[in-house]
Amino acid sequence: MKKLCVLFIVLVFISINVRPGILSGSALFRALEKDVRGDTTDEDLVNNQSYVLSAYHSVEGVFACAPVNTNEIEMKQVVLGYMQRHPEQWSKSADVTIVNALIDAWPCKSK
Incomplete structure (x- = not known):
C-alpha cells in the first residue's frame, strides 16, 4: 500500500513538472513513431528524450529498475513497443x- 501511495504522489508530481501542459498518450505515440523514423527536429528529439527520462527518473530504483547501461534510445523504444x-x-x-x-x-x- 505504501508503494502505491508513493507511486500516486510521483505520478502527480511528474504530470505537473515534466513539461508545461499535459501530453496525451496518443501524442506521445505519434511523437515516438516520428522519432524512430528519424522524422523529427532536434527540438522534438530533445523533448521526447526529456519526457521519457524525466518520468523514468521519478520512479527509478523504486518501481522501475532499468539495467545500468540503458540509454534514452532504448527507453524510448521500450515505451513505443509497450504502446x-x-x-x-x-x-x-x-x-x-x-x-x-x-x-x-x-x-x-x-x-
Missing part, C-alpha cells in the same frame, strides 16, 4: 503511460 501492444494506454496521459511501460519492462525486484 504498440497496449493501445488502451493512448487515452491516458503520457507520463502515466511511460511509467507503466518502464515498470512493465524493468520492474524492481522486491527486497
Whole structure:
C-alpha cells in the first residue's frame, strides 16, 4: 500500500513538472513513431528524450529498475513497443503511460 501511495504522489508530481501542459498518450505515440523514423527536429528529439527520462527518473530504483547501461534510445523504444501492444494506454496521459511501460519492462525486484 505504501508503494502505491508513493507511486500516486510521483505520478502527480511528474504530470505537473515534466513539461508545461499535459501530453496525451496518443501524442506521445505519434511523437515516438516520428522519432524512430528519424522524422523529427532536434527540438522534438530533445523533448521526447526529456519526457521519457524525466518520468523514468521519478520512479527509478523504486518501481522501475532499468539495467545500468540503458540509454534514452532504448527507453524510448521500450515505451513505443509497450504502446504498440497496449493501445488502451493512448487515452491516458503520457507520463502515466511511460511509467507503466518502464515498470512493465524493468520492474524492481522486491527486497
